[in-house]
Amino acid sequence: MTIAFASILFDYTFYRDITWESRFLTVFTPFVYAAICFTSGWFFGFRSRRDIPIWDLGLRSHAITFIVCNLTHELMLGTILGLPKSFLVIQHKTLLSWSIILTIHIILYFVFRGHSIKGLKRNEIFD
Secondary structure, three states: OHHHHHHHHHHHHHHHHHHOOOHHHHHHHHHHHHHHHHHHHHHHHHHHHHHOOOOOHHHHHHHHHHHHHHHHHHHHHHHHOOOOHHHHHHHHHHHHHHHHHHHHHHHHHHHHHOOEEOOEEHHHHHO
């Protein structure tokens, strides 16, 4: 929910910054958005790891955030805000780079999953 709200706020603010032709805000806004996404993932990731004993929760959170953010961006940029195609090209480049990072996360998950039994670390089970 935090990420969906931040995505909507980011799209609106970023579009406003571009129409105002504010170079500082156009550069500053994505960094703030990235910081909010990273901080919320960090906070909820550590919190859920402590409360929920599911080992792949980080991957689930990353995949859900990927879907929610990119769906929100596509809807906001393409339909609601009606931006030119150049903005959609930037969005699709971001989607591509995030897809690569998510793919690396999935690969690392399956590599390290081989060291666990049903998602729990072996040393946690046998200690």
